[in-house]
Amino acid sequence: MDYSNFLIMNHEISLVVVLIITLLADLIIGGNKKVFQYLALGLFTIHTVLGFTQWGSVGDETSFGGMYITSDIHSFVKNFLNLGTIFVFLFGFEWNKTENQKHCGEFYFLTLSTLLGMYLMISSGNFLLFYIGLETASIPMAALVAFNKKERESAEAAAKYVLTAAFSSGVMLFGISLIYGTCGSLYFDEVLVNFFDSPLHIMATIFFIAGLGFKISLVPFHLWTADTYQGAPTAVTAYLSVISKGSAAFALMCILVKAFSNYPDVWQSFLWWIIVITITIGNLFAIRQENLKRFLAFSSISQAGYVILGVYTGTAQGMATVVFYLFIYMFTNLAAFGVISSIENKTGRLNMDDYNGLYSTNPKLAFVMMLAMFSLGGIPIFAGFFSKFFIFAAAMREGETLLVFIALLNTVISLFYYLKVVKAMFIKTSENPIENFKSDNMTRIGLFICTLGILVLGLISPIYEYINGISFGF
Amino acid sequence: MSLPLECYLVVSTLLFFIGVFGFIVRKNLISILMSIELILNAASINFIAFNRFLFPDQLEGFMYSLFIIVVAAAETAVAISIIINVYRKKKNIDVKSINELKY
DSSP, X not given: OOOGGGGGGHHHHHHHHHHHHHHHHHHHHTTSHHHHHHHHHHHHHHXXXXXXXXXXXXXXXXXXXXXXXXXXXXXXXXXXXXXXHHHHHHHHHHHHHHTOSSOHHHHHHHHXXXXXXXXXXXXXXXXXXXXXXXXXXXXXXXXXXXXOTTOHXXXXXXXXXXXXHHHHHHHHHHHHHHHHHHHSOOXXXXXXXXXXXXXXXXXXXXXXXXXHHHHHTOGGGOHHHHHHHXXXXXXXXXXXXXXXXXXXXXXXXXXXXXXSTTSHHHHHHHHHHHHHHHHHHHHHHHHTOOBHHHHHHHHHHHXXXXXXXXXXXXXXXXXXXXXXXXXXXXXXXXXXXXXXXXXXXXXXXXXXXXXXTHHHHOHHHHHHXXXXXXXXXXXXXSHHHHHHHHHHXXXXXXXXXXXXXXXXXXXXXXXXXXXXXXXXXXXXXXXXXOOOOOOOXXXXXXXXXXXXXXXXXXXXXXXXXXXXXXXXXX | OOOOHHHHHHHHHHHHHHHHHHHHHOOXXXXXXXXXXXXXXXXXXXXXXXXXXXXXXXXXXXXXXXXXXXXXXXXXXXXXXXXHHHHHHXXXXXXXXXXXXXX
């Protein structure tokens, strides 16, 4: 038997190696948390760097009879998921050292397991592998949400997450079973040939998108989002809001293009309404939030709406914009979460009122937070503006004027609440501001790279051109 | 004598909607978990019935239902441990007790 075919899974293989070494190292040197964390972080960094080199890109290949698909865009998405995970580890470094004394190794192990599931979910060419990947991503995630074992909020958030995740995968499975019954195969390319706009197919597609919509937290299925984000440890919230959501959105795009693209009307009419209500409701609820983690949860719901706007087009340009948007969104949102987690670690304060007068005491943190908010809101010259601009351009090319108009209106609304945070930090004063503190080196490195990304990524056009060159659509 | 495919589909659809109904209406976390199991079983029945009646020369549906069973077991294990954690914190597993996080 020829095993060389396995080697196209090099991302997965090296991640599994890192995973196993981390698990064993936890047994042997788990007591010395500093050494262990450096080891895990170092190994994972090597894995990431390898992914960016020639070794990580194998071109268009399939393995296991078409079950596993990889191409340059898949490699790119996996690489930036790796990068985001490194940031999460950097921001969680201090938290891992102090708060959860005993379970530092498990944090790394569970996070890497979910990452493996996301890899498989992205690269799947078959609904079975997709389902396995999705569950590998979501079951350890529930354990991660429950990570603060001693806190009531963490337990509550985890209960909400695990029940809705299981429910959504059940709904999605029912949809897949109908697809199987009508198409006679689980491979995407065979589903593509056998797919028609019969009522059963429409129902199956809706069930399927609904199931994935829970993961991306699109609006009728978003109810778990804010609670889970608030209750989970901040590092896990950052991971949920960027990595988990980004991989699910990209997987949705891949499947819609590969399996359902013969009759795009079937899902486009459905997604149209989802986009409108996701962006609008995410924005309207974000306005009234006081807790910053809840606030970012609703902001991430409305950002997911913009991502789906790119998915909705289904073209190659749409895919390029989705990947570019997720790439920028990762830097931006992780910068915001980095600031929040470092402040939470030092002072335990999370409310927007607590941030009053942050500029006078911690000018650097306030500056990074301001950049992140500007970028999330889409103010020009920051990266977030360009990613939004490209998404709108891709949708306009498909002639979706009304949809783009609604999305643009919502961008204005979103500016209001993003600037509310900036106003609290810079203009408002407080009797009891957050004291000046020095964050640890790891957080600083992470925040520095994120800030650099926000400032520079939008201006370097080769990145977008590279993504545009390798993306596919119908 | 064997039943036609429609009978199996009626059963699975009923199971699915009983599960959805239970997920929404039930107040006990364990009952909600049971409702989710009903949904997963409905999907399993669908896969097996389709495979048996429409594509008898394949194994994909059977394999899928096997995987559903395995993953459901893993999911239940994690969910139950989380529910136990909730019970330790709140001393009951009613959904009304997990109401600290809300607007």
